[in-house]
Amino acid sequence: MTGSAVDIALAYHRAWTGHDFERAMTYVAEDIVCEAPAGRLEGAEAFRGFMGPFTRILTRSDLIASFGDDRIALLMYDTETLPVASAPAAECLTVQNGKITHLRIIFDRAPFDAARTAP
């Protein structure tokens, strides 16, 4: 698989936002390290357990911006989910040999926490 980091990042992004999470996972390295708000996840199965459930509550997404070079991609996007109407996120993805080996994701957990504890 070839292409710049942003091409791989966008292929991954389009797959999961298009509700084809299994296709998205084909861009994820077995030994991916993911730094998420709740902590560090190691390996594709841990990553699947984190992102998989999120894709199932996703109702809409809009890409805000995407840039990168041969190695790194930076994405910002908004999502609409069942519990939270607007949940924007940003990802910094490192790509090696066509696979995402490191993904740092930033989003605000506060509205998800609030939705969970709402009456």
Add this chain to the structure above:
Amino acid sequence: MTGSAVDIALAYHRAWTGHDFERAMTYVAEDIVCEAPAGRLEGAEAFRGFMGPFTRILTRSDLIASFGDDRIALLMYDTETLPVASAPAAECLTVQNGKITHLRIIFDRAPFDAARTAP
């Protein structure tokens, strides 16, 4: 003032992370619109009231990635603050005539909320 969006964004970023918030504000348009986790802020004074206090609790910062084109810049960085040891953030900045006219910032409010309510 000239330069690509990422040049302006980085000049702004270096100023506030270097504890020169007044210099940072020279890159901010009077009519800036800022979309922050807590909502939309309009105008430089509202923006000052949001970012100014944050710069005063900042103890360290590391730029993770920065990309952009003539109009848009995308930054991700980590910060260390008095209440929260690692508070990464991402910003998408729109620049017109050397000034930041729109800034979308994403960060996780949860650890700040937790620090506020900690005994």
